[in-house]
Amino acid sequence: MKTTINFITEIYKHYRRNVEMSERYYRSSLLTIDLPAVARNYQTFGRLHLNKTVIPVVKANAYGLGSVQVARYLMEQGADFFAVATLDEAVELRMHGVSAKILVLGVVPPENVKKAIQHRVAMTVPSKEWLDQAITQIDDDNEKDIWLHIKIDSGMSRLGMTTVEEYKETIALIQETPNLIFEGVFTHFACADEPGDAMHQQQQKFETIVNEADKPEYIHSQNSAGSLRENFSFCNAVRVGIALYGYYPSEYMKEQTSVELYPSVTWETEVVQTKYLDPETAVSYGWTYQASEREKVAVIPIGYADGYLRSMSGAYVEIGGKQCQVIGRVCMDQTIIRVPDDVEIGDKVILMTEDGDDAQSVETLAQQQQTINYEVLCNLSRRLPRLYQYEDHKRINNELLK
Numbered sequence: 001m002k003t004t005i006n007f008i009t010e011i012y013k014h015y016r017r018n019v020e021m022s023e024r025y026y027r028s029s030l031l032t033i034d035l036p037a038v039a040r041n042y043q044t045f046g047r048l049h050l051n052k053t054v055i056p057v058v059k060a061n062a063y064g065l066g067s068v069q070v071a072r073y074l075m076e077q078g079a080d081f082f083a084v085a086t087l088d089e090a091v092e093l094r095m096h097g098v099s100a101k102i103l104v105l106g107v108v109p110p111e112n113v114k115k116a117i118q119h120r121v122a123m124t125v126p127s128k129e130w131l132d133q134a135i136t137q138i139d140d141d142n143e144k145d146i147w148l149h150i151k152i153d154s155g156m157s158r159l160g161m162t163t164v165e166e167y168k169e170t171i172a173l174i175q176e177t178p179n180l181i182f183e184g185v186f187t188h189f190a191c192a193d194e195p196g197d198a199m200h201q202q203q204q205k206f207e208t209i210v211n212e213a214d215k216p217e218y219i220h221s222q223n224s225a226g227s228l229r230e231n232f233s234f235c236n237a238v239r240v241g242i243a244l245y246g247y248y249p250s251e252y253m254k255e256q257t258s259v260e261l262y263p264s265v266t267w268e269t270e271v272v273q274t275k276y277l278d279p280e281t282a283v284s285y286g287w288t289y290q291a292s293e294r295e296k297v298a299v300i301p302i303g304y305a306d307g308y309l310r311s312m313s314g315a316y317v318e319i320g321g322k323q324c325q326v327i328g329r330v331c332m333d334q335t336i337i338r339v340p341d342d343v344e345i346g347d348k349v350i351l352m353t354e355d356g357d358d359a360q361s362v363e364t365l366a367q368q369q370q371t372i373n374y375e376v377l378c379n380l381s382r383r384l385p386r387l388y389q390y391e392d393h394k395r396i397n398n399e400l401l402k
Contacts (some may be wrong), residue, residue, distance in 0.1 A: 003091065005118075019096070023168070024396070024398060025396060025398040025401070028301060029267075029270075029300075029301055029302055029306065029384060029385070030267075030268055030386070031065075031266070031380060031384050031385070032266045032386075032389060033066065033265060033386055033387065034265075034266075034389055035070070035073045035388055035389065036265070036391070037263065037354075038070060038074065038244060038262075038264050039073065039074065039077045040262045041226075041240075041243060041261055041262055041264075042056060042077060042079065042090050042244060043120070043226055044104060045238060045240050045244075047111045048231065049227065049238050049258065051180055051329060052237055053080075053082050053315075054079070054152070054218075054237070054240060055236055055239045056070070056071070056083070056240060057082075057084075057105075057239050057240060057244065058082050058084060059069055059084045059105065059241070061378075061382065063242060063245050063263065063374065063377040063378055064078075064377040064379070065245060065250075065386070067084070067092065067093060068093060068096040068397075069386070069388050069395075069397060070097060071093055071100070072096070073390060075098065075099075079100060079103045081237070082101070082103070083102070083103045084102060084103070085104070085105055085158065085260055086102060086103055086104060086106055087104050087115060087116055087359055089117070089378045090104050090116070090121040090358065091119050091121075101118075101147075103121075103123075103270065104123055104124060105252065106124065107124065108123045108124070108134075109135050109358065114138070114145075114148075117138070117142065117144050117146055120182070121147075122147035122183060123147070124149055124150075124151050124159070125148050125149065125383075126160055126285045127166070127375045128173065129163055130172070131170055131173055131257065132149075132173075135173075135180075139180075140298050141177075142179060144179060146179050146180050146298070147184075148180060148181060148182060148184075148229070149183060149184035149185060149216075150182070150184070151186060152167065152209055153191075154188075154189075154202040154206040154221075154320060155190055155198065156190045157160040157192065158188070159188075160187065163333060164210075164212045168212065168217045169211065171213050177190050178226070182214075182216045184217060184218035184220065184221070184237075185210055185216055186239075187206045187221045188221075189203075189221065189222070190202065192229060193225035193252060193253050194253060195380065197229070199225075199226060199229065203230075203234075207234050210234075213385075218236065219234065220235050220236075220237035220239055221235055222251055223240075223249075224242045224249045225253050226238070227239075228248075228257045229257070236238070241374075242373065242377075243261055244256065245376070246261045246263065247373045248261060248262035248266045248373075249264060250372075254264075254356075263355070263362065264354065264375065265268035265354065265380075266350070266353055267350075267352035268349060268351065269300050269301060269302050270300070270301075270302050270346055270348060271298040271299070271300060271337075271339075271344065271347045271349060272300065273298065273299040273345060274299075274339065274344065274345060276294060276297075277292055277295050277296075279294060283297070283327050283336055284327075284328025284329045284336055285327055285331065285333060287328075288313070288328055288329055289328040294316040295341050296340070296341055296343065297337060297338055297339060298319070298324070298336070298347075299336055300317070300336075302351065303330055303332055303334050305332055305381060305383070306381045307380040307382065308335060309328045309369055309385070311369045311370065312329075312330050312368055312369065313326055313330055314326060314327075315368045316366070317337060317350060317351055317360065318349070318353075318359070319339060319340075319347055319350075320340075320343065320348075322340060323359055324338060324343070325338050326338070362377060382400075383399070383400055385397070385398040388389035
């Protein structure tokens with residue numbers, strides 16, 4: 001007994017050291033995450049889909065916001081089911097105290113099924129072939145429940161089965177294998193955030209297949225766009241990803257829906273050096289920019305390794321209420337800005353704001369990068385310290401100093 005107590009004490013000391021270290025950071029760049037905004041978005045979908053399970057999708061480090069902190073906070077708001085893309089992401093949540101149900105939406109390699117069982121993680125069944133292989137990896141003396149969600153390919157042409165026959169055979173195999181539980185069935189929409197009838201066509205195919213067999217506890221098809229557009233009575237759960245964090249899946253969806261979302265991320269840094277350039281002085285790698293006159297520039301300690309991509313050359317940041325242009329090529333760790341004469345070392349620089357119509361909005365950054373807001377958020381590096389604000393509390397998480 002004494003040995004057990006000592007072991008637990010050591011674990012606690014280690015955990016406390018990790019917490020203390022994680023709250024340190026030694027750079028002037030910071031992401032601020034508004035957790036109550038995330039919670040408001042979660043609650044919004046709860047009201048849109050009454051009596052259904054809202055499944056927050058926290059894959060890709062919660063779209064760059066930090067999966068552990070987001071999941072922990074949402075658990076306090078009543079969330080009891082999360083979705084991730086990989087088993088590694090699920091194990092990370094378990095190791096940091098997330099006890100809610102977790103579904104891996106991607107394929108767990110059959111040889112790693114025992115790890116999913118160990119951490120009480122639900123798995124996706126993309127095909128009967130996968131299930132055949134997975135069953136061979138389960139220990140004969142296993143007594144733990146193994147939760148499975150069958151994936152139907154209703155038109156994405158990605159993961160999932162396409163025929164009623166395979167669906168029925170897979171269910172039969174689950175039901176005849178000890179400790180396997182047919183817990184859910186789901187699909188994924190390819191065009192829910194675009195005009196047209198593709199989403200309804202996929203939903204109809206999904207319902208046609210699922211109606212051919214006994215129904216499981218969870219039936220889910222809608223992603224963020226689908227959840228904003230429709231409330232399918234056939235389903236009893238929805239998966240919310242990008243919209244959970246306050247961002248519309250597309251400009252079309254923003255225009256079509258009356259649902260208000262609350263953006264949750266800001267990104268700030270500071271000027272670390274200023275200097276004046278003489279006319280014709282070249283800037284950064286490749287000398288792609290030359291000063292046309294004497295001008296002042298500032299260096300900020302942010303680069304593409306942080307998620308501020310090379311394509312941001314020519315974009316604008318905000319310093320002291322003024323829009324200042326990025327000049328030359330964005331470097332791995334630093335970026336050069338053309339600034340007014342009154343800008344000094346230590347001045348705050350805004351790279352990303354919560355205002356959807358701002359020059360530093362996630363959507364504006366996506367346009368500059370010729371991509372979508374999903375990718376802008378997912379590119380936010382884990383080396384950026386994150387400040388979590390909720391109620392009267394603030395907490396810094398720095399993954400480099402765990």
